[in-house]
Amino acid sequence: MTMSMVRDIIVDAFTYALRMHGIAFLALSTKTIKYILTGYKSSSREVLHRIAIALLLNKLKICAKKSKGVLAGFYKGIYILYPAKDTYWSDATVVRSDEYCSQDLSNRLLALFMDIVPKIPIFMIDLSLWELHHEKEKLKLLKQVEVSINVIRRWLTDYHLVFVSAPSEALARLRKRVLFLCPWYIDSSPYSSIDRSQTLMLDPYAEETLSTEDVFRFNYFVIGGIVDRLYSRPYATYMIYRLHLLDVERKAIKLKGSSIGVPSEINKIIDLILSIKLGDKQMDEAIIDCMGIDDKISRIVYELTKVYRDRRDIGYSDIVEYMKLYRLSEHYLKKVLAKIRKGNYVGGNT
Template sequence: MILGNELLQLLRGLGIGTLCIPRGFKCRGDYLQCIAVQLLIGKYEVCPEGMGKVALMLSGDARLLRGDLTKCDASLTRVGTCPKPLNIALIPPREPLFIVDLALWHRHTESEKNELVEQLLASISTVRNYLWDGNLVFSSINDEIIKRIARFAVNARFRVIIDKGGPPSILNSVFLDPEGDCVLNEELIGKTSAFIIGGIVDKERRTKGESYELYMHHKLTIPRCRIELRGSVVGVPDRINKIIEIILRTRYETHNLERAIIMSMSKRDRINRLFYELQRASYTVRGVGLKVIPSPMLEHINWMNATNEEVKMALMKARVNVVSYEEFLRYLEQGVIKEGPWSRRYAHVVKDKNP
């Protein structure tokens, strides 16, 4: 995205209106961004002229064309196959930097170590959607982690910064911790130079406070911030790559943290948050212990856009029944309704829909 826009301007400045793309070039997102990353990691280069059946048109809104053999102004080729490659002077932004610290690697189970490596690799892909490998640091890394990464990503080329020491000292940094004492917001995301994330997976272990332990281990004094969604960390994605995605989305795309979080939530995240909301917003029918919510309230409780299937699963998990407004009124008239702690947050919805 960011580098793709820069590359587009550089190619246009060289008078290139069409760029041939080789067969086998893989890209799941923006082609210009993918190409920019591949140029920076040294896997491809741009060669004058060329022919191909896939071409990127660079006039107006850049678009991909497939079809007959096309003559292009330039072509994307593997490094070493072009006699005189063009000098594409991409200057990637140095900030923001994402530092994943792996000092607690030794505490993980085998399964968690594999999961952690998967998240590290996914983080590379996430960063590449907006920036490039140079904006990602793996600190406190050891040889075992490096070998596992190589085993998981055979023949892959990365330019991630590898640091066997602790997190580099960078001015204007923030340490991300779900138990942190400050709340991350759009302003902080926009002005922070580096985000330090604990390389921690607690899939099989019951852990608490490991992020803070990591913070103290490195004797950090920077702000410890948590990512909240409407006042709670429940439902906020905790995978390393998802945390990075949320920050990048907020900074470059949505400029709205809540929207970025919701876009990055998994099915499990949505169900967990909806369960959390239902437990607190539902009413209890005295005498029978039945938990209910009036149907007009449900769509407003589901502000995280859970699917119908996910809503059913959350209702079942919370043991909450959806009742009609008329049935809810009968409970009120009988005086057997007890409010939940958050019932009044959504009570106006019922009144507005049923004056």
């Protein structure tokens, strides 16, 4: 997926807000550059996106301070300047929240920014079954939620991720892990304020399969906050559905009619949906891109055994072909072979 194919509604709104405040040349302080760019090779779009999210989190400020800088990037009418002498003058400067700022424009910019940013899609993580989890599962669930917050920030804002029926214990533990602004409800009240005809529950055991068209048809996506690594809970999402009398459509994410290898982590589900809705991907492509290594290996073995009823007929060339299809490096060939050999099936044809 190329950058030109990504709909970055955050940057669209942010650059508009800057232009409406007469800011075309935006300088970054030295501290800001270290904060925004450390460890990254970033495009101008990505730099502006990170600045917008950091402003929301009150980690950066935009000051009505003119600074000299060298032209480092341009996107949507905004010139990005890095500190340098005898070059361009900026209209405003981005500084860290702990740096001095005599005239802070952040609140005005953010007010306009939030007015422009679309309020949908919304992802609703339902934590009704938190207490049913073992401590190790709670830790995995918290990790998935933490990563989900980072995922949502790559596409949208914290306000597009809502926690429903979330106990105070989960809130307290999550706050120790990450700073976030996501709305948090201890009850199910958010369900009463959304249009249920535009709401979908993502349930791996639903009879209907989610399509690319469905992703664009729905604006609210309900995801069960469930981890069942230690204890199987096959119909836990349906339990949430019944508990809250949701009366919304339920669909499963499947690849060619099967859920084998399809990512089940909350963060990957959110990324998958957004890569279709805002990233111009089709369903199959989005699923494959979100698969982990183990997911891909399981899927490849499943595909091969579906084609070859007798696993002894599976050859190395067949395995390599499917590895290419699922964009899995040949470095993992031995792992795929090991999975096949568990049934004493060793391919001989090449």
